[in-house]
Amino acid sequence: MDRIRIVGGQKLNGVIRISGAKNAALPLMIASLLTNETLTLENIPDLADVGMLLRILGHHGVDHSIDGRRPGAPARASRALHLSARQIVDTTAPYEFVSRMRASFWVIAPLLARMGEAKVSLPGGCAIGTRPVDLLLMVFEKLGAVIEIEAGYVQAKAPKGLSGAEIHFPKVTVGGTHTALMAASLAKGHTVLHNAAREPEIVDVADCLIKMGARIKGAGQSTVEIEGVGSLSGARHVVLPDRIEAGTYAMAVAMAGGDVMLEGASPTLLESAIEAIEKTGAEISATNEGLRVRRNGRGLLPVDIATAPFPGFPTDLQAQFMALMTKAKGSSRITETIFENRFMHVQELVRLGAHIKLDGDAAVVEGVDELQGAPVMATDLRASMSLVIAALAAEGETTVNRVYHLDRGFEHIEEKLGACGAMIERLTDRA
Incomplete structure (x- = not known):
């Protein structure tokens, strides 16, 4: 199993190209099931999750080919x-x-909309209500599908097709909004989504669906209207830049110090995160090339944040920001409002010398003068990156185990950070 070894203390200087957004690429790939024509997606990141989804789509009959840059x-x-x-x-x-x-x-959404039926396993690892799978099923029922759950599978049927409906989300759900856009695009009649997610990735998927012939108004707002069409065509679409990757590397520069151009990053996708990072003392400026992030030798200032749906502070940057706060000069409070159990990185950061106490849905971080390198274990994708950020500023050597989590969502991390001066390498155990 691969590991990543980091020797801390090196400033970051250079250019990091921001990849296409994973959180847009995956639903865009799934949208290919909506049409019998070719969908071409440019700026697709080279990630383990992309490869896994290609296998899944192939199971359903999707052929694919990949062109390099x-x-x-x-x-x-x-x-x-x-x-x-x-x-x-x-x-x-x-x-x-x-x-x-x-x-x-x-995949249940395009399969149901195009074929009139789908049988999809419930995701493992959590109860149905913990993350909003129940809201996805509510969408399909509102659109006229008959839903049954049996032996761990959702069986959805709409032999006469889906029909437009008014859908009120009781809470903001990215997955529910994505699936509603796909399913309603081929439903008969008019669909209105209330309290829809507003994330940039939602807008990107809607833009692609519109290129395919869908009739969608209001994507990026809390109310979205979809007029169903009989079929969708192929299209060509460029995936938007990954705001989570951009915010992560901005925090890495703030942590380690230096001067890095995040090529292709968009400030409009990251306003709340940029504001928080700037409050720590780092400088961020928008240019024609992307975002330039700088921090000199001054210490980091503590900043309180609370995660929230877009345009609030992204939950996918919470762990990384906590790592940044471990070396702030003072106390910061980080509140997680989106997902429960998303503080699994705390104990690993503590192994590096961080002072963090949990208080319900919040973590109180007391900044320390020094972090010390140590072997740590990644528990999930974002937690993995928080450990990398902390390791960049830790004294000595840190080994991050279970880096397959990183490979799911960050493209060629050791190459990108290594090119900017980080002492980082991938270690592969030979059988």
């Missing part, structure tokens, strides 16, 4: 992925796939 192409025009679902060969998504990646549950 063309010589002389702009930074955003990275890999292009061509997806063709000319014929759906299987409407069942088995547990062995869905259990490995929750987002793959979303």
Whole structure:
């Protein structure tokens, strides 16, 4: 199993190209099931989750090919992925796939909308109400599907097709909004989504669906309207830059010090995170190339944050910001309002010398003068990156184990940080 070894104390200087957004790429790939024509997605990141989803889509009958970045192409025009679902060969998504990646549950929406039926395993690892799978099922029932849950599988049927409806989300749900956009695009009649998620990735998926022929108004607002169409066509779409990756590397620079250009990063996607990072004392400026992040030798100031749906502070940057606060000069309070049990990184940060106390849905971080390198264990994707950020400023050597979590969501991390002066390498155990 691979590990990442980091020797802290090096400032970061150089350029990091921001990859395409994982949180947009995955639902965009799933949207290929909505049409029998080819969907081409540019700026697709090279991630383990992308590879896993390609396997899942192949199970349903989707053919794919990948083009590398063309010589002389702009930074955003990275890999292009061509997806063709000319014929759906299987409407069942088995547990062995869905259990490995929750987002793959979303295939239920295009399969149901296009084929009139779908049988998809419930995701493993959590009760149905813990994360809003129940809200996804509510969407399909509102659109006229009959839902049954049996032996760990959701069986959804709409033999006469889906019909438009008014859908009121009791709480903001990104997954529910994604699936509602896909399903309603092929439903008969008019659908209105109330309290829809406003994340930039929602807008990106809606923009792509519109290119495919969908009729969607209001994406990025709390009320979204969809007028169903009989079929969707192929399209070509460039995936937006990954705001979580950009915010993560901005925090890495703030932690380690230095001067880095985040090429392709968009400030409009990161306003709340940029505001929080600037309050710590780092300087962030927008340029034609992206975002420039700088921090000199001054100490970090403590900043309180609370996660919230977009445009609030992203829950996917909470762990990274906590790592940054471990060396702030004072006390900070980090409140997690989106997901429960998202403080699993705390004990690993404590192994590096951090002073953190949990208080319900909040963590109180008392900054320390020094962190000390140590072996640590990644528990999930964002927690993994928090350990990397802390390791960049720790004295001595840190080994991050279980880096397969990192490979799920951060493209070529050791290459990107290494090119900016970090002492970082991947260690592969040989059998």
